[in-house]
Amino acid sequence: MNRVELVTKPIDHLTEGLDEFVPANERHLLVVLPHPDDESFAAGGTMARCADANVPVTFLCGTYGDMGRRMGSPFFATRESMRDVRVSELREACRVLGATPRWLGLRDRTVEFEDPHDVAARIRDHLDELSPSTVITFFPGHAVHPDHDALGHATHLAVRTWAGGRPNLLAVAVGDRADIRAKLGPPHVYCDVRSVVERKLGALAAHRSQTEMMFQRWERGDEDDEQTRTFREEMLVLERYYRLPLD
Numbered sequence: 001m002n003r004v005e006l007v008t009k010p011i012d013h014l015t016e017g018l019d020e021f022v023p024a025n026e027r028h029l030l031v032v033l034p035h036p037d038d039e040s041f042a043a044g045g046t047m048a049r050c051a052d053a054n055v056p057v058t059f060l061c062g063t064y065g066d067m068g069r070r071m072g073s074p075f076f077a078t079r080e081s082m083r084d085v086r087v088s089e090l091r092e093a094c095r096v097l098g099a100t101p102r103w104l105g106l107r108d109r110t111v112e113f114e115d116p117h118d119v120a121a122r123i124r125d126h127l128d129e130l131s132p133s134t135v136i137t138f139f140p141g142h143a144v145h146p147d148h149d150a151l152g153h154a155t156h157l158a159v160r161t162w163a164g165g166r167p168n169l170l171a172v173a174v175g176d177r178a179d180i181r182a183k184l185g186p187p188h189v190y191c192d193v194r195s196v197v198e199r200k201l202g203a204l205a206a207h208r209s210q211t212e213m214m215f216q217r218w219e220r221g222d223e224d225d226e227q228t229r230t231f232r233e234e235m236l237v238l239e240r241y242y243r244l245p246l247d
């Protein structure tokens with residue numbers, strides 16, 4: 001299915017019963033995820049839509065992604081250059097999405113070994129400064145990668161214990177969709193990203209070390225099973241979130 005077909009195809013069957021995320025109602029969107037590229041996959045369209053509505057968008061990136069195993073196709077990064085490569089890729093992705101990057105400075109692939117209360121305290125410093133109306137993070141325990149789960153947990157803790165306000169806390173669950181639905185039920189909120197799909201793709205492409213192979217596979221159309229196709233089609237039309245309770 002080409003992009004024009006995707007953008008013009010109705011999405012009602014995907015959004016039924018879900019609340020629509022309305023950028024115009026926002027004051028500041030803060031996205032807290034552990035790796036450069038998580039933001040573009042998980043919330044790139046929501047970020048671009050907020051930027052279009054003149055809502056400030058900040059991506060607080062947990063780590064520098066320097067332990068990533070993908071180094072380009074063909075390789076253009078080394079373990080030594082990885083941090084610089086991923087920092088500049090993220091700066092470019094944020095430029096495309098209209099977001100400002102910040103760094104928590106945690107060590108890649110070891111977020112689960114940090115004290116969540118320490119990490120939460122550091123996130124609260126950013127909450128104090130930015131006073132976001134919505135915070136997006138990963139759904140703790142349903143985000144596949146240990147760094148994702150750990151930073152989702154610390155972010156949930158940070159927002160729950162923040163005295164400065166009650167932002168909406170939206171969580172991204174990762175993995176097999178039927179499996180997620182069986183465990184968590186349907187998501188609560190969706191953001192229609194069809195108007196910003198080119199920028200979401202541009203931001204993903206900016207993370208060249210991580211996404212070049214994926215785009216090559218997409219273009220070739222091989223290894224394309226039903227689940228991959230569905231994932232790709234849905235990520236280009238909407239982003240879905242669970243509301244995390246703050247009590």
Ligand SMILES: [Zn+2]
Pocket residue numbers: 034035038145148
């Ligand atoms: Zn990640």
